[in-house]
Amino acid sequence: MATTFTVGVAQVDCRLxxxxxxxxxxxxxxxEAKARGIDLLVFPELSLTxxxxxxLVPAVALDRESQVLRRLRELSRETVAFVAGAVEERPECRFYNAAMFFDGGELVHVHRKVYLPTYGLFDELRDLARGDRIRAFESRFGRAAMLLCEDLWHPSAAYVAALDGALTLIVPSASPIAxxxxxxxxxxxxxxQRANRVTAESYGVHLIYANRxxxxxxxxxxxxxxxxxxxxEMLARAAYYEADMIAAEVSRAAVRRRRIVAPMIRDEDIDLTINELLRIRDRRAPAGAGAPPPAPVAARTPMRATTRKLGAKTRQTAKPAKTPRRR
Amino acid sequence: MSAARRPPREFPEMPLDAPELRRILAGFVRNEVRKVGGERVVLGLSGGVDSSLAAFLAAEALGPANVLGIRMPYRTSSRESLEHAALVAEAIGIEIRTIEITPQIDAYFTAFPDAAAVRRGNKMARERMAILYDQSVVWRGLVLGTSNKTELLLGYGTIYGDTASALNPLGDLYKTQVWALSERVGIPAPVVRKAPSADLWHGQTDEDELGFTYREVDRLLYLLIDERWEEDEIAAAGFAPALVRRVAGMVRRSQFKRRPPVIAKVSARTIDHDFRYARDWGC
Structure with a gap:
């Protein structure tokens, strides 16, 4: 596993x-990234579409048999590893706003945007399905996680990614002038800029923000x-309002140094957080919407802060996924 | 709000000095024109500040050689307007042409000699639109709009006349912001500082006709639209309640001017209801 690598951002325009x-x-x-010695190139959200x-969502979606997907895999073998911003079509005919991590001819990991903004000039939830997980994943460059645009505006998303072991957070975005x-x-x-900085610093991770x-x-x-x-700290920043490509060196050593000085992520009390969230979920069961969905037994039982027990109960409580939707 | 009625408490004001505005608006013109495979724009040059600023931004985006300004005077148009249009074209370095609209306007109104000024003004605005769209074919350029946010919100424009265009760099700028940016980019001072006018008759000014100044109404509109203040909150900030009501009513009643025509839905998929594509889809 490469512990030091050069990450780049392709800040591009695209054709709708x-x-x-x-x-x-x-x-x-x-x-160009290959010529410049970049190992991993991140493209903005939905920059392929x-x-x-x-x-247009169904017309531009990539299913498993897609020739475009095949071409993207080939490109990751011919050039460098990269993160694409595309629409993924699943076999059950759901369409997701997706970040796809390609490396060495393979699609290594897909993140499906969880928080689809549907307010102001945004209308994503109308046309797209909502992702239901945030996961870190192993890559040639160490453990990483991807969050798409609005996902990062929910501090809980980066929190989960960091606790799941991500050393690098990749954040493709399509942020408008507003x-x-x-x-x-x-x-x-x-x-x-504030959110990116606080996130990187709070969790001791590299953060790669790719905007259009x-x-x-x-x-x-x-x-x-x-x-x-x-x-x-700022390692590289692209031009405002114009196409650009940036690159910077990312290393496990830098994360290590930071986490020795500021070990907040080590000290994070995951049991406390889970217990409190379960309590809050119970308390927030919607009034007037009939009976609240039956919470799993484990959810009503205060957990003790023993890691072993917690692991078992976490799985139990996560599975039913009865969390009332807020929208 | 009269000068004597100062707002009793602080309220947010629109920004007048956004440092990147010029670059963003020029970038918008360049991007939207080139994306449809074009290089050029054409616009009506009235000698006023809006069309002057739009011409400047287009020249910056595409190069002056790709911008054509057309003066379209009626016989009552003021000499000053024509001179100002020429002054601006020279300052920016764009080509300017003049096409009189008097013959066709007068020919039409011989059948309606008693037509009121508003009808005549609307007819002239639509004639100018028709000329610009015709010239755009010969020039191979898109028609550049020059309506500002104040006019569009108040409905102070002619539907399918001066509000019609292919793209409009000024539609999200209040008149006060148009003035500020025009000064900053160096639009000739006489053009920026004169009283805004539709120039339909001698001595006409927008502000006399509207009954309030742009600077007043822009501060009010900024609170109402951009900051989403309620009408009574704006009145409590020191604006005359009658003015607040009147302006809010103008915005509401002119909504039709800002929308395409209403289509009766009968099929399963109807344009603009459930046939939903960005305009850029067509590029």
Whole structure:
């Protein structure tokens, strides 16, 4: 396993609904990344399809037999490892906003966006299915996790990824210009920079944020992709509002140094958190919506903070997935 | 809100000095024009600040040689408007042409000699739109819109007239913001500082006709639209309640001008109801 590697971000524009054209952009960027010595290149959210897809979702989706998927796998063998932003079609005909990690000719891991924003100018939940898991995964570059855009605005998502052992957080995004004020960046972009930094620093992880540029129906994307070190330090930042490619060195050693100095993730009390969340879930059972869904027995039983028992109960409580949906 | 009625408490004001606005708007024009395989735009140059700024942004985005400004005077149009349009075209370095609309407008209204000024103004606005769309074919360029957010929200424009265009870089800028950006990019001062006018008759100004100033109404609209304040909250901030009601009513009643025509749904899949594609889908 490489413990030091060069990660890059391809901050690109793309053509809405034109997967072939965007595949050509991927190929061009991947060849450039290889020439520049980048080991892992991250593309923005939905950069293989365009973002405001609406009724185009089924037309651009990649199923298991997709030739495009095959081509992406080949590209990861011919060039470098990369993270693609695409729509995944599952056998049960659900469509997901997906981040796909390709390496050495294989699709190593897929993250399906959990938090689909459906407010303001966003309407993702209308057209896409909601992912139901956040998992770290093993890669040639160490344990990593992917979160898609809005996922990172929910602190619990990064928390789960970090506790699952991720040393690197990969965050493809399609963040629009919204609320341009007196600063160079709009309000939401300033928030992104704060959230990225706090996340990297809180959990002692490298964070790779890949945002788009270009316009769709007048809505612009502000770019500003960045690579942060595990103390929240800026290792590289792309241009605002223009296409760019950035790269930085990421290493386990940097994470190790940080976690020795600031071992918060080691000290995290997972039992306490689970107990409190179960209590809160019970308390929040919706009023007036009939009887609350039956909580699993384990959920009502206060857990003791013994790791062994906890492991068993966690599995029990996770399985029924009766959590009332908030929307 | 009169000058004497100062707001009793703090309220948020629209930003006037966004440093990247010029770059973002020029980027928008470049991106949306090139994405459809084009290189050029055409727009009506009235000599006013909106079309001057739109022309400037387009020249910055595409190069001055790819921007055509057309003056379309009626016989009552002021000489100053024509001169200002020429001044701006020269300052930006774009080509300017002049196409009179008097013959066709007068020909039409010989049948309706008693037509009111509003009808005449609307007819002129639609004639100018028709000319721009015709010239866009010859020029092989998209029609660039120049309506600002204030006009669009108040409905102070002619539907299928000056509000019609292929793309509009100014539609999310209040008039006050148009002035600020125009000053910053160096639109000639006489154009920025003169009273805004539709120039339909001598001495007409927008602010006389509307009954409030753009600076007043923009602060009000910013709270109502951008900050989502309730009408009574805006009144409590010091704006005259009657003005708040009137402006909110203008926004509501002009909604039709900002939407495509209503389509009666009978099929399973109807344009704009459940046939949903971004405009950029067509690129």
């Amino acid at each position: 609904g034109d997967v072939e054209a965007n595949l050509a952009i991927y190929e061009r960027e991947l060849r 365009g973002y405001f897809l609406k009724d 609320g341009l004020g007196r600063e160079v960046l709009p309000e939401n972009a300033a928030y992104w 540029v270009g316009f769709e129906d007048g809505i612009g994307f502000w770019g500003g992709s960045e690579i942060l070190g595990p103390a929240g």
